[in-house]
Amino acid sequence: MNTRERLIATTADLISRKGFRGMGINEVLSLVEVPKGSLYHHFPKGKESLVTEAVKYGGKAQMERYGAALKGKGAEEGLVAIIDVMIEDLRNTDFCEACPIAIVALEASEATEDIRKACDEMFKSWQVGLAYYLEKRGISKGLEKAEQFYALLEGGFILSKAHRDVKYLEQQKPLIALILKA
Amino acid sequence: MNTRERLIATTADLISRKGFRGMGINEVLSLVEVPKGSLYHHFPKGKESLVTEAVKYGGKAQMERYGAALKGKGAEEGLVAIIDVMIEDLRNTDFCEACPIAIVALEASEATEDIRKACDEMFKSWQVGLAYYLEKRGISKGLEKAEQFYALLEGGFILSKAHRDVKYLEQQKPLIALILKA
8 A cells, every 4th residue: 555545544444443533643644654744745635635535445445345245145144244244343343443434424513524425425335335236136125225224234333332232233133124025 | 500510511512513522621611611620620530520421411311302202102103203303303403413422432432431331321221211111012022122223213313414314214214113013
């Protein structure tokens, strides 16, 4: 990775643990081992544009992991596999990391419009990708069902994180069949 | 309200818009119009204990609003009414405020254990209160269903906020009947 890519990847990683308010530019620079001038060279608008790119980068990376989990599976089995990706991420990071976008979306009230739009676009591209997957497997109203699924995934994530217990994601699994059948 | 209560209420309000990382103590002090010494007089541990109390205060206030929405209703109708409270809050605050705890729960990875525990306890008291409400209306496995409902409420909230569109909460409503029947 070149410097620009390393700045983005490191920021994405810090954001998913602390949010963009909790993440400091100096922390990014020190992890990437470049001087402050390097940030403004690659991101003339500073933190705002770095965060925007990091949301897109983190969102795409997560979408690829979900895509890999879906591969070769049926509709219900695929959605269960996405929940399992999130459960594994929470377990592997001691309940620190899982969704790279949710926290930014909640912080975004007072963020710039660019950052909010990046969250909006990344969530939408997950939903549209999943809608396509479902429709190909004969599920009607694929987009609405994909959106309902992501809502229960994100909600299960918030509760699992707050309670440090993956049960809140596990017990969303039986709802998948109900959504798909509706 | 006395000074202590005003400090807590103001902090709760700022947290639900910005999270506890985005909220500054100086902003609280200036809104409440008291000197810095006042904070340490009421909260010897400073920001950490103020945030912990604010999470509890915000969580209780929200629970009372949900309780009022449930009053005199049947099981399904009551849960729809809770979703409507959140939709109204998002609309009334230009998509800034709704759940006072979700953002803190996501920020809490690097927060103190006291703050995380306050989120954990507030969410649990919502879930237990709702479980009691459901069981009284003849719904079996009330706690599990209350937890599933809160997950889809919080997830619908994240998506509605990210997309600035209450549709993501609206379309969780048909899932309520499916959960209750299961």
